[in-house]
Amino acid sequence: MIVEVKGDNKIDDPIVRAKEKAAYEIASASEMEYRIISGSRVINGNSSSIFDKI
Template identity: 60%
Template sequence: ESHTVRSYYPDFLVQKEDGGYVIVEVKGDNKIDDPVVLAKKEFAEQMAVASGMTYKIIKGSDAAQGRHSFLLTNESTSYRAGLFQ
């Protein structure tokens, strides 16, 4: 991994009804515990907090099965999501 500054595009940026944002990354099950992925996750969490956002990472298999209940655990259950490609 290089240590250069790069643009970051999350898989999903979810806007909650209260105006807050949740950054969501989906990673393959075989990569979720990879040291590089974990280092990026830690940095992304710090940046999200500094920006007043929340960061979540989920396994690809959980996303495929619709098992991402953290999106529904807040007081608000209506979200708008954007997929970045």
């Protein structure tokens, strides 16, 4: 699994979204998962839930 943490103000940035799409495609081709989460989610201790769907 690849997890990318981005600042809350960057999550919806068009460039970040384009990079997210490319990273997802690369991860899928390598039989890995890719997820992007906000920095506040990590700071607040809510990042472990990304593993719930594995």
